[in-house]
Amino acid sequence: MVPHRPVRFGTGPDPPHGTEAAEPAPERVRTRGAVRVAAHPPDTQTERVDDRVREHIRVAGVVQGVGFRPFVYTLACELGLTGFVGNDVHGVFVFAEGPPSLLSRFRTALSEQAPPLAVVDEVTATAIEPRGDETFEIAISEPSGQRATLISADSTTCVDCLAELGDPGDRRYRYPFLNCTNCGPRFTIVTDVPYDRPLTTMAPFEMCAECAAEYHDPTNRRFHAQPVCCPACGPELRLTDSTGTVLPGDPLDRTVAALRDGEIVALKGLGGYHLAVDAANPDAAATLRKRKHREEKPFALMAPDVAWARALCEIDEHERELLESRRRPIVLLDRRPDAAVAEAVAPGNRQLGVMLPYTPLHHLLLAGTGPIVLTSANLSDEPIAYRDTEARERLAEIADVFLGHDRGIHMRTDDSVVRSFEGRELPVRRSRGLVPEPVRLRRELPRPVLACGAELKNTFCVAKGSNAFVSHHIGDLENYETLRSFTEGIEHFERLFDITPEVVAHDLHPEYLSTKYAVERADVELVGVQHHHAHIASCLADNGESGPVLGVAFDGLGFGTDGTIWGGEFLLADLADFRRLAHLERIPMPGGDRAVKQPWRMAVSQLLSCYGTEPPGGLGVLRRNEPQLSAITRMCEGGVNAPPTSSAGRLFDAVAAILGVRDAVSYEGQAAIELEQLADREERNHYSVALPDSGALPDSVSIDAGSPPLSVPAGQLVRAVVDELLAGQRGELIAARFHNGVAELIARLCERLRDATGVGEVALSGGVFQNTLLLRRTVDALRRRGFRVLLHSSVPPNDGGISLGQVAIAGERDRRGECSPERG
Template sequence: MDPLASTKERRQLLVSGTVQGVGFRPLVYRVANKHQITGSVCNQLGIVSIEVEGTVEQINRFIRDLEVQTKEPAKIESIEQSLLPLANDNCFRIKESKAEGISGYSFPPDLAVCSECISDLTHPSQRYYNYPFTSCSNCGPRYSIIQGIPYDRPVTTMKDFSLCEPCRKEYEDPSNRRFHAQTIACPTCGPIVELRNNKNVLVSGDWKRNVEKALLTGKILAVKGIGGFHLICDAASRKVVEKLRNRKRRARKPFALIVRDLQTVEENFELTQAEQELLASRRAPIVLLRPKPFLKEWLPLESLAPGYQRLGVMLPYTPMHALLFTDSLSFLVATSGNQSGLPIARTNEEALQQLDGIADYFLLHNREIGVRVEDSVCQVVDEQISFIRRSRGYVPESIPFPLPPFGVKEIPTVLAVGAEMKNTACILHGDRAILSQHLGEIEHEEQLTCWREGVQHIQELLRVEPEIIAYDPHPGYIVTQQALDQFQDYPLFPIYHHHAHMAACMAEHGLISPVIGCILDGTGYGRDGNLWGFEILTGDYLKFERACHLEPLALPGGEAAIRYPWMMAMSLLYQLEQDMFFTKHWALQLFPDVKEQLPFLLAQLDGRIPCPRVSSAGRLFDAVAALLGICVESTYDGEAAVLLGERAEMSSTGCLGKGNYSFAYSAGQWRVGQLIKDILGDLMLSVPIEEIAKKFHHTVVEMVIFGVLEAYKKTEIRSVVLSGGVWNNRYLLSCAKKRLKEVGFTVYTHQKIPAGDGGIALGQAVSALWRWHHHVFVRSSEDH
């Protein structure tokens, strides 16, 4: 045995990562006592500081054990060690937090209620029986209630609830799982619930029984959660689901379900191992799942998610949610509590005002929501997670990214303001990126206020001010105008939309060398001032080139064509023959209800009235969906394209089954005239819509392959990134990955952030940092 192993010493361990608010200090305490080590642990700004005293062997075993026992969502990213003088203390203690050190990334996401707390909730002998704010050191709200760091009760919205004696006893008991749980509360000392009707009158009696009665009689409830309000109703009642649609003016956009428990999900949905683990994880996102065939007999699936093969499903992630279920209620609709175009309601007052006319009852409580945080939404494609919306449960976890290679001693803080749709903002601080929660569409002042709140919240937690600003140069984005107005004296870096998409996927995977970027989305402002959206790019964080793209197509009606896909179908019909009579003939056959609007549309197509042009995969998908009669009017963003993807999945032939349509390529552009001609031919032959949709998807995959090979000929780059909202299409993503690998490319897809505009801020931020570095260090050194 090494004689030095028995030498006694004292070390300081500075632990970085997600180590505050996740039960890490109690874990340190238990592991230290297991190894008979003395010392202390406390929170500091951005880190947990541990002092340990014992033999070298004891301390080394303690560190190894601590690393092994640290489980999600806690995460150790680094441990910095240094020697200290011996203190000869006689125990191990959890000390008061210190507001010293440097800001960091240890503030945690909101955590789903754990099984132990659910057990307490359901046992009459427990003092937490039926208490909707039960939590412990392993679960409960975190990010949505944090108001400062280090993470302790006085800097959360729990600060107004003083602990009663039984709670304090549990809080101070190292053997109790509520040991140092900052959200601990009980019916005696914690938040309280009240049920009010739509006249704001308190409903007397037991709130749980009243809620059960309301749900079973077809009422709609506004329920205050941890990051905002949900609108909740009985998912088994077609009548009440349609009533919610009418009141919320949400014609066809799918509703998410919250299901009683994992067993109920397993009995009613087809689950892969990855889907099951994701659904039951402490992050508790909404996961898109395929229902078993018999479920349509119990739930009105077409009312819940019209045209979809999957439903968004989540498990109860708060005690409040769990208490909504009874023997008669196993499936509830849970959708964002907001009016169309407004942010999710956060306060009781906002809910009572904004949801008046939608909700019949309001289930309220007096714990403040510090910041709005909507539910995360994801799916599993080829056993890998694919985010549609990254928010609760994941934010504000940091994402590592590649730093510029040399010359940077102090890294400036970067704020990227994101895009207009599905907005998230991003802050780079040190070598980590913090992506905000989903902030939604930024088109009105109320939404811009929500954006300011989200950005300010992260800045306050990090205790930083931005030094560099990255933004999308689209002249119509109000979030861009906000950045230009608010930060006009800062270094400003415009990052083009599709370059940001490519850089986001690169940054997520830590790539430094140039890549080929396959960027497929709706529309984004291009370097030439036109609208792009179906691009093969080559480049890195500093620059990009457009290797090839879809031929520009007329966008008749401008942005109206996004809502009315039949207009984009008209554009494709005209593109095919450049003939007014041909276009009108097909338009009258396919879209007879729009006869009166045809003259104005045709005038735009033949140039008599000015019309923007667009090279967009999203608009191409829209047009084909309209041609096939799948969707001629979209009621929510991306509806036509999404439904086209769903129909492709319904086809009986497997992925990459035989058959795709023709396309031409010239002067760096894909030409789709023959593609449209072939689709019309199949329509005339009464080929099933599902088969046409699948062949169209195969054609898009082959267009991508062709474009990547063209880019490879010029650059010999073999790394390919797939980014842009169109890659949320499960079938397209799976097929493209397989084909690209078949022809010898290494493929990178988004797994930590959304492929759509919800991830674009990361690419903006990292690209801006690299450009700043190049300007400050590389150019200056070249000048000398």
């Protein structure tokens, strides 16, 4: 979400980029199709009509494509002001003339009464000579100059449009593409700025006379709504088979029938294609899972409304607000035991990812079906399909029918995923509905920056001034399609926001495709950023802070400055530097990446680390994997293909395997997710760890000091798990006590580090903190000890937030003159 900046009134600085306060000649405006009416007289008795001043006002933020000009027009006419309003590459400009008191009211209302989709960052005003206009007008857009305007994210169908959708007397009755200035597609259809119809994928559709009349009427809800259309002039639905052959009959009715009959539908949405089946049909859900090659990862659901969602999940007030927000994300919710959902939708999972309809097409479909599975249309590990021909080719073996249309998607965008924590939004995947609205940086960047992000859950970020534009979810950079989506996305963002990066930030891992892309960029200065430092900087930037903080970065993998794999880190960090104060003890990761997919390997490594070559007998994980134990033991003991790691994610994997949760995973983080779900949330006891001697830490620690970090013996938690398991304790209690023990370890160690550093703020980041049980216990334990705790709310704690942290670090280092022009 974009935080508001203070609105500045009165005389402001000159407009940026050389656009002086002098306004265009009246003839220029009038000859370019401006809308005009006579202004009302002033509504005050205290000022004469000739007591007039004129101001050049600029409004920055998300103010294009959201009905801002007609709002300004109506407001000015109500106040009796004259002049004109228009769009340009900086945002919205206004030349307004009238009594000073009315201009003051006008400026205040520009921020406080803005349209629903607008986000006003700043209002500035410059006094100029009065001109004596008699009308207030709306000028057409001015496209020249360096771009600084912001683009709105796609937004759910508004109440007014929904009323038209269901009104048999309305000309847009049951029309799947109706929209207005308060809703509809934005980012996914924009090809360039300013945001006008010729620069969107609606350009091929010429408005009919009725739509054109609405579009040009400033009193109409569809005034300058760029995607405006109707059945006579807009996009059309078509239902086809996998070869592209159009099927007869009404496309909507046929699709509803197909879903009821258990067929798999490829559905073209706002940001790409989805695959849909009846959520209550076990055969359809199982077939979709088989064809999509998605063995166990949960599918998302779309419910017709909140009442339906409540029948599936427990929903508190904040979760309801998230579901019904204009962004319409997938919200992770606790599943009801009696939820009428096929087991194959989310096998063995206590939670469901639920969203509500966000397009007219969704509303029309779900009115006839009830809840449906709605998952990204792709094979496992591929980006979402969004081009029609590409979708038919890639999905021909999955979908039975294709419900498409002829409105193009310019930028593919997955659904956003969030959860609620302490009554605030905790993003898991930041994408549709949130992108491309910027995260505001605490300080302006000296030069434009591109941050290339991480390898998994990749996002990139382009930034200039105080705006950081974190991209939509790209995915794991492990194949050509995803890499192409990454490079195309960067090109689009650089063009859309007119950013030519001079500084490029990247991860330290030399084999990441994102790193290789950065190194190949010409004419830029490079900034290598350590992975976990980027996590903590991301949390700082998310909170508008600069540090220093005690940063706890817990995740699966990250390349360390010592060449080893980090992942359980305690850092003293600010936006430029960090020092590794402590870490979970390193253990071998037998088989390297294979240990990520086979958690039992990490269980064996932990057991060997704790007990040597003779771990306790009777452990199921050892019996189940007995044929391979000797090979894994040799790897760990000899250090062959067993890189050392301090990863917290691998610790959770090991405990999950020891408790018999699972030995192998089919998607990232599965074992840890299921371990969290196993845990009894009412259990408050915890396993303890004896912290190491802190003699290595002086009383005062600077960020760049050279003392070695403490190694924290997390294996003691593993021993406690094994002891209770062999004593016959329930897995639910053991899992809970392990979580509580990790939280207590974090809090106690932070307390010791505070004593040494004097720093009393803790930033929590990394994918492990998507675990809300661990997060809840950790936050509580830290607050009991008097810490102020920083959490994420705008970008995810996982690697999807890395790019924001890279931007923040690169900007601060650039400010200090520490960027490197060296290549390689």
